[in-house]
Amino acid sequence: MKQELRFKTRYFSFLLLALILAGYIISMLLATETGNVGVIPVHGTIGEGLSGVAPEQVIELIDKANENPSIAAIVFDINSRGGSPVASQRIVDKIKRINKTTIAIIRDIGASSGYWIASACNHVIASKYSITGSIGVYGSYIGYYGLMKDYNVTYERFVSGELKDMGSPFKQPTQVEKQLLQSKIKLMQGYFLEDVKQNRNLSEKELSQISTGVILLGKEAKALGLVDEVGGDTELEAYLNSLNISPSFTSYKLRHSLIKSLSSMLTRNPIA
Amino acid sequence: MAKELKLETRISNASALKRSLAFIADLLVLNLVIGLPFRRLLPKGDFKTLKAMLNSSPALLAQLSRVYMFMGLLAFCYFTFSEYRLGQSIGKAMLGIQVISNNKRASMLQIALRNVFLFPVFPFVLLWLLDPISLFLTKRRLSDILTNTRVIAYETGIKV
Numbered sequence: 001m002k003q004e005l006r007f008k009t010r011y012f013s014f015l016l017l018a019l020i021l022a023g024y025i026i027s028m029l030l031a032t033e034t035g036n037v038g039v040i041p042v043h044g045t046i047g048e049g050l051s052g053v054a055p056e057q058v059i060e061l062i063d064k065a066n067e068n069p070s071i072a073a074i075v076f077d078i079n080s081r082g083g084s085p086v087a088s089q090r091i092v093d094k095i096k097r098i099n100k101t102t103i104a105i106i107r108d109i110g111a112s113s114g115y116w117i118a119s120a121c122n123h124v125i126a127s128k129y130s131i132t133g134s135i136g137v138y139g140s141y142i143g144y145y146g147l148m149k150d151y152n153v154t155y156e157r158f159v160s161g162e163l164k165d166m167g168s169p170f171k172q173p174t175q176v177e178k179q180l181l182q183s184k185i186k187l188m189q190g191y192f193l194e195d196v197k198q199n200r201n202l203s204e205k206e207l208s209q210i211s212t213g214v215i216l217l218g219k220e221a222k223a224l225g226l227v228d229e230v231g232g233d234t235e236l237e238a239y240l241n242s243l244n245i246s247p248s249f250t251s252y253k254l255r256h257s258l259i260k261s262l263s264s265m266l267t268r269n270p271i272a
Numbered sequence: 273m274a275k276e277l278k279l280e281t282r283i284s285n286a287s288a289l290k291r292s293l294a295f296i297a298d299l300l301v302l303n304l305v306i307g308l309p310f311r312r313l314l315p316k317g318d319f320k321t322l323k324a325m326l327n328s329s330p331a332l333l334a335q336l337s338r339v340y341m342f343m344g345l346l347a348f349c350y351f352t353f354s355e356y357r358l359g360q361s362i363g364k365a366m367l368g369i370q371v372i373s374n375n376k377r378a379s380m381l382q383i384a385l386r387n388v389f390l391f392p393v394f395p396f397v398l399l400w401l402l403d404p405i406s407l408f409l410t411k412r413r414l415s416d417i418l419t420n421t422r423v424i425a426y427e428t429g430i431k432v
Contacts, residue, residue, distance in 0.1 A: 016305050023309030026342045036332050070332040246324035248315040
């Protein structure tokens, strides 16, 4: 009798453990296939670097969510201070081709090209504490020519054209070079502003107010038309409900290698 | 002179109450074992919310059906493997009832067939209605009758 009871206990324990394990394996395999609102994270510097948001990965997730027929809307969860304009443009172009409702929710920071990505979405939500704006371009480098001069190190220059080594940190830039670099920055800013203007349907007056590259808090951004709504998850759900989408969220996750995870720990966003 | 007392075990069809209580106990076990891993995949909210969600994304119904099918499959495995090997699930063991066929252990096929009602697909879903009706009328589920199985209760008493 005692032996029979022991056998039953062991059998049931084994069966239940096997079922729990099978349940977890199956639920993991089905994980990305349920829910009607896909959430794609854009966290970190946008670019191809180790600690950045690789555009290929974001594009892959967008395709996945866009091709999933049960997904009615895609939410971009943004916490980024910007990054590479080329990488950002790839993501922006992809968002514009999505044939589903797109919503950006800006967390702590959604500035520069982090905001550019948000502006490509149909609806932008930001907290009143979120840092956004900073629409513009900057370029900088450290010049070593002063240090080299102190240590009597010379820069031997052989160039095919006068501007070929423009931007070299080993020589002081000439006035012409400075003007040229500045003009390229202005040109890029023009493209950036034009795209944001189109995305958000901004007036020239509104555009002129943000063209300084000023950072804005969520509420200020709303006043300037950069954000549609001030709020967070509650406002996101309310907006989805207004579109007759009763949301069940599905998270699409970026793959992170060990090196990338360690690197992102070192370059974590200091603004909290 | 004192009369000798003997223990007597009587076997009878398990009552509908005992079977229902055993099933409820099994559902509680399954809620923990199967419900837990699948919880994050299931939509939260009441029936109205679920209806609104499915209306906004009809394709979601297919995805959810798949989840429910797998949950049904695991519940089916739980009942089939425990009833085939031991003649009882945890709920049945707690209530002291057991599945048999012609006074012997039921075969795997019989056990599997009597548990097909766990798959949420037509025509098995009809058994969700027919089984309880049959149980309360005849003390046997329709699935029991169709698979020639019985759920019996052991009652041990003192024979004078």
